[in-house]
Amino acid sequence: MGAGRATIVGKTYFGCANARNKGTCNNRLSILQADLEGRVLSGLKDHLLHPDLIAEFARSYQEEYNRLAATIGQDHAKAGRDLAQVTKQIDAIVDAISNGMLQQSMKAKLDALEAQKATLEAKLAETDSNPPVLLHPDLAVMYRSKVADLTDALNEPSTRTESGEIIRRGKEGF
Template identity: 30%
Template sequence: MNARKRTTTSLPLAQGNRKKHLLSGLIRCGCCGSNYTISGKDYYRCAGQKERGTCDNRLSVRKGPLEEASLTAIQHRLLTEDHVRLFIAEYEREATRLARIDSHEADTARIRLQQLERELGNLHENLLAGIASPALRQMIDERETEKARLILRNATVDRGVASQPPLPTPFVLQAQFRARIAALRTTLEDPAVRGQAASIMSRLIESVTIYPDEPGGPAAEVAASVASLMAYALNDNAAREGGVSSSIAVVAGAGFEPAAFRL
């Protein structure tokens, strides 16, 4: 948790690097760790087995059902109420810590501004008295520059603190997230924007691991970063200009292990 203005996972619809398949690059073989790659039109297979012959996993997974199951897991299983409550508590702790830092730095800046006012008053008196040496003018310029910088910094901090809205309740956050995923699922039906949706999915999902030899039959495990899910739930048009999401992503960057759910 360092800089609040770190670039966040704002998850806009990407304009470049659009993937044709929703889970490309995200599926892993639970036997050898290799990627599952597209095989034919509608299936994924372990690249270790298919391309290199180094894995015994011959299970092919149909693309459509796996994509649908992964989306369902993200929408309803991975972002739990406990995750959201933990996130809100961490966010509030971090916001309090940063507010204390801002307050201390603002107090220090105000003291320095008072010193600069006195120094500039003395320097201007010397200037009016006819002591107009280059060194005197340089000292005035340096202090005026520092004064302007401190005033601007304090104004920026005040605006940032005043504009930081509180987080919604856990119930509202979960509802927002599920509604956004539902809207994303709708876009998958449009071939024109499916590649954009795939780009978003690659930021929400960390991995989909295929286990071919489970006792109850083949299984898949979907893992996602809670930080990314929360940033997506809170994302709005202001996020890229330093809105809630830009602060949220940093807070969630520590202490949040990826959430996983076995399909």
């Protein structure tokens, strides 16, 4: 047996949980809570701001953006093709009716096609009205700024205690 998770071992100190609670670890060292939290924040900041990580973030974001943009483009093209086909079917029914071929089933089919046409037109209008979002050329700088803002927010005296508790809970708190 060995080292365990860090736990509160004093009013403002953290240490090994196994040493404190089970006696199965010889590590009796402790660290001030403020020092531990400062080191964690510093480590997060250093790791999150590593140039390779920023480059990977920008690459991954661009890849996902391009995938979504392609999907939207394909969906728009398909809706356009479907609209052309529905319009052609409507025209054929209208031509048949104008030539004296009126059946009760034609009315129901025409109503269904008109509803489908309206849905497709709305979908096309929606995608046309939303121009693609362009990535900011200084994405890496913005990312750096957001990480710095995160560090500042976690160090803000009014929220520091709550932020620390959320971080300490980790995944168990979600």
